[in-house]
Amino acid sequence: MKPTLNVLQAVDVAYARYNARKTFSDARASQFVSQQVGPFVMTQDATRSDSYYNRILGVTRYNIGRLPQAISQFSPLPHSLRVDVVAAEAPVVEEQLHQLEFQQSETVLWLWAHPTERPLSVAVQLLLPDQIDRLRPLFETKRPLDNSLWDARKRYLSTAELQTFVIEADGLLVAMASIFLRGETAVLGNAFTLPAYRGRGYQQALLQARLNDVYQRQINLAWVDVEADTSSDRNCRRIGFKPFVEIEAWEFQSA
Known part of the structure; x- marks a missing residue:
């Protein structure tokens, strides 16, 4: 496509x-x-x-x-x-x-890319439904979430349409990033790493892990939106993304 x-x-x-x-x-x-x-x-x-x-x-x-x-x-x-x-x-x-x-x-x-598969320098895993509650601290870095709201919405973090990828360190899930799947296209969503674990290459690993997943699904068009001339922009271009439109x-x- x-x-x-x-x-x-x-x-x-x-x-x-x-x-x-x-x-x-x-x-x-x-x-x-x-x-x-x-x-x-x-x-x-x-x-x-x-x-x-x-x-x-x-x-x-x-x-x-x-x-x-x-x-x-x-x-x-x-x-x-x-x-x-x-x-x-x-x-x-x-x-x-x-x-x-x-x-x-x-x-x-x-930005857009035709995904290619490359090896990862950091272990990245696909979030499983029974792991979702371990993600909660990453959503509560600014304020706690109401229990009923978390219970109602957490299921959307792992579905056929949206997959979440995570990195584990020190027994905790410390970084996450999502990918939205729609037919022959995919959108790479926001990524987040706990402040204490930044600077370890996790963002780049999460980017490539999601592209690998898209490639394995035989989806040949991936999108991501960034601010121009930022580290996110540069990281995406480094693994094959190209500018499409502002x-x-x-x-x-x-x-």
């Missing part, structure tokens, strides 16, 4: 839908929906305040005139609404976005 904007958009929306169900940031059940509205793909989740779940994708210089009509389809209008624009298009459409009271919030770089996120905050 070749990397295209349509392929990326489809897996991006599918991954957002999954994350809306998985998140520990809100105890309410997800109400995520997506729909095609003219040239745009719109996503909305009335129970998720983050603009990541409330987006309009596919805005270009050729269709931005239809954006107000698309925004009117949101009912109710979310507190935070995000429009994703290809960075190369942004200089042409930014005036119209400012007129609609959108402000640029971030830029992400999507996306600017523009946000509107309702009253």
Whole structure:
């Protein structure tokens, strides 16, 4: 499969839908929906305040005139609404976005790779369902989670759609990273290492372990989003990822 904007958009929306169900940031059940509205793909989740779940994708210089009509389809209008624009298009459409009271919030770089299998320098293992509770400390580095919320959402950490890879040290699970699987494509999700165990090459090992897994599944297109010119960007390129497109996120905050 070749990397295209349509392929990326489809897996991006599918991954957002999954994350809306998985998140520990809100105890309410997800109400995520997506729909095609003219040239745009719109996503909305009335129970998720983050603009990541409330987006309009596919805005270009050729269709931005239809954006107000698309925004009117949101009912109710979310507190935070995000429009994703290809960075190369942004200089042409930014005036119209400012007129609609959108402000640029971030830029992400999507990278792609045809996976190849390589040996690992660090032991990485696939998380098994009966190991999930051992992951909890990695999700509680900032604040403790409610027991009922953990019990309700932890199952999403190991499913047919999402796999979690872990590294063990000193009898603890100290690093983790996920991969989302959708048909012939995969998205490498966020990775996290406990502060005391950073600087040991765990992030690089988790990257390659997930690419190895995708390769073994005979999935030939992997995606990952990073901030350009960061260590994450460099680590990904080191193992074969190539730049595909930069996306600017523009946000509107309702009253």
